[in-house]
Amino acid sequence: MGCMGGPGRPFYASLLDMPALTAEAQRVIEAEAERRIGWGSQAITSGQARLHHALATNDTAAVQQAAAGVREGLLLLESGTAALRAIEAGTAPRQLALTWFRGQLGLPPVEAAPITDGGPWGLSWYHLTSMAFLVAFLVGTLLIQHARMRRVDALVRRLSPAGAALDPAPAPPTAGPATGAADTVPLPTPPASAAPSAAAATAAARRPWSGTLRVAAIFRETPTVKTFRLVEPGGGDVPFTFMPGQFLTVSAELDGKTARRSYTIASSPTQRSHVEVTVKREEQGLISRHLHDRVAVGDAVEVSAPLGVFTFMGEEASIVLIAGGVGITPMMSVARYLTDRSYPCEIFFLYGARRPEEFVFREELEYLQKRHANLYVAATMSRAEGTAWMGATGPISKEFIARSVPEIARRRVHLCGPPPMMEAARAALAELGVPKNQIKTEAFGPARGVAPGTPAPLPPPPPAPSPGPTPAGEAIPRVATAEVRFTKSGKTGALAPDQTVLEAAEAIAVEIEYSCRVGICGACKVRLLEGAVTMEVEEGLPPEEKARGVILACQAKSVGNLSVEA
Incomplete structure (x- = not known):
């Protein structure tokens, strides 16, 4: 404490x-x-x-x-x-x-x-008798509980179709979280008679809520960023709870196809009557353009929530929030939640944007900083020429971080923003002596691979290559070198080296749930039964699930044959 x-x-x-x-x-x-x-x-x-x-x-x-x-x-x-x-x-x-x-x-x-003669150790006989009774009662209770647990264990083993299957198999040795595309995960085939694991049952019970919310208000934060306030259509509290830093997924039917995109919930969990997502309009973003250009107050939005593990509930002392661009949204949820709870420890909020007019939530952060003495906000602009900006300029650098946060090496750091900004910030934090286990990150950006609902066809092998480079603008055909078998659906499809399991599943109409398509939400987790895969991003996959043979379909690639439970 x-x-x-x-x-x-x-x-x-x-x-x-x-x-x-x-x-x-x-x-x-x-x-x-x-x-x-x-x-x-x-x-x-x-x-x-x-x-x-x-x-x-x-x-x-x-x-x-x-x-x-x-x-x-x-x-x-x-x-x-x-x-x-x-x-x-x-x-x-x-x-x-x-x-x-x-x-x-x-x-x-x-x-x-009662007044009695003193007993041993200076205690009265009344105290000694009471203590002896309590000890006897405790020992008897423990013995009864032990006997009950043994009977329950024996009964479960008798009723199980294969008693040995209930004993957890030792996890295969791994080298820890992946550090790049070279991280290969060999996974054995489980016995066909194995009972479903307790972890799988628990995960199924924790499926996110899905349904319709109504747009109650739309706020323009910057020229390219809007906040959408969503409420329960029938009134009352929103039908799910979330932790600061988690996100929701918006789905929409666009041009006859279902598109999905994940957005961090920017509002505080203490606000039970609504949730807010802050969305930047991207020219290549199907859902972001749909929200900015077509959705109005009163419209219904299909939502799944909550998802994500990039959270902070205030159990630890002091927090450093470093954000770039629209990566500020999870940090705002954390800052709003902590200030709503009158969090007594220090909150350091560092933010970087390209220009002052793109400083999202600037007025609210200034207000919160005035109301909460332990909230410290520092911002820097990459391009401030010709503006009234009087603060720091340039990127979020080692010098900017050291100047803004004293003794940062002993603090927990949350980092979110565009990949280049995050790589530079991670390098700066390492130079400042911040241990890796004190840094929690979440990247965002366009999904890798094909667009949702647009399966990539696998053409037959091309003819012998002709000399000279490929003409400009001509697509290089995707050549399959392996197959992936989906055991639940009973389908088998081709798998190219640069193709993910999720893309291969979409190509042959095998349904796999997904959300972010960048490896951070964990919605596309499936069990790998045979083969080995590489995964570029694994932030949505806990190490213990990876050890049990779970992979992220949106990230898993292979040059060999695979068997997947889907």
Whole structure:
């Protein structure tokens, strides 16, 4: 707990050394009590938010963790309040500590305890008897629970068609997350009788919500960027919960084909009545042009949400948000959420844009910085000539970061923006001594490969090549060198070396869910049964799922034959 520490010191134990309620003792107790009340309230609020999200996603482990956080907050709140009430009554610190300890142990007040002869270790026989009963009760409860678990395990093994299949197989050795296209993932074929894994069942239970939302308002942020506020058509709260930094996927029927595009939710999860996405109009973007040019207030939009793991809930102390261009959207969700919760630690918000008129959310960031003393905003413009911009100029550089964030090597960093900007920022952070495990990134941009719904045909092998270069503008034909077999649909298609599994599936009408098509959302995860693939981007694939044979269809490529569960 705390920004750089927490209430871990033995507060009530230290009160035993204070026999009298002096002015100094009263000051110390009041300060610690108020501190505990503040952190208790913060822990309860955070725990409630995490509990709400865990219940919405059916994550029982997260429910237990959130409930533990709420209990800890209540304990801190109760201890602080009890201390304030005691010093108001003039209770001596030592008596205050003893009363608190007795209350936590469920022992009666001192005056209610029976007067008996002292027992061993200076304890009364009443205390010894109570403690012995509690220990016996605890041991009996543990034995009963152990016996129940053994019976349940034996019953599951008898009912399973193949008991051995329930034992998790050891994960194949991997070299960690991929660092480029050369990262090859060999994956064995699982036994046909293997029961579905618990992880797969959990993932299916956490499918994102899909449905229709209504456009309640449209705000123009810059000449090329608009914010779309979406609400539940029938009124009330939006029908899903999300964490700051997650995104939603917009779908639309355009020219007879279904197009999809993912956009980060820019609004705060604390705003339950609506969600907002901020979209830049791209000339080659089907959905962005559709939203900017055709969608109006009152229109319905098909949405799937939430998705993504680029999140920050405020559990860690201090956060550095570095964004470029429209990559500011996940950072705004985090900043809005943290300021809504009165996050007590430092928030450093660094932003880079090409020109001042393209500074998205400039007025709101200035407002938030005035209202929250622990929010520090620094911006730089690549081109500021001929404008009234008085701030920093140039790209987000090592010098700009070091000047804006003190002691950045000990802070957590979230980074989002165009790929060139992110590569330069990563290099600068490495030079500043920021460990890689403290940097969390999310890239954005146009999807790699063919456009959604436009399968790439695989022509027959070309004739013998003629001397000389390929004429300008003439497409180089895609030549298949392998096959991919889709086991669920029973179809087999050709697979070229530069073609993804998702593109090969679209070419023969095999349905695989997808969203971002750039390897960050994880919507296109499928199980690889035979073969080996390379994946250029794996941000949407947790290492434990990769070890179990899961791949991202939008990124997986191979020069050999594959078998995929789709």
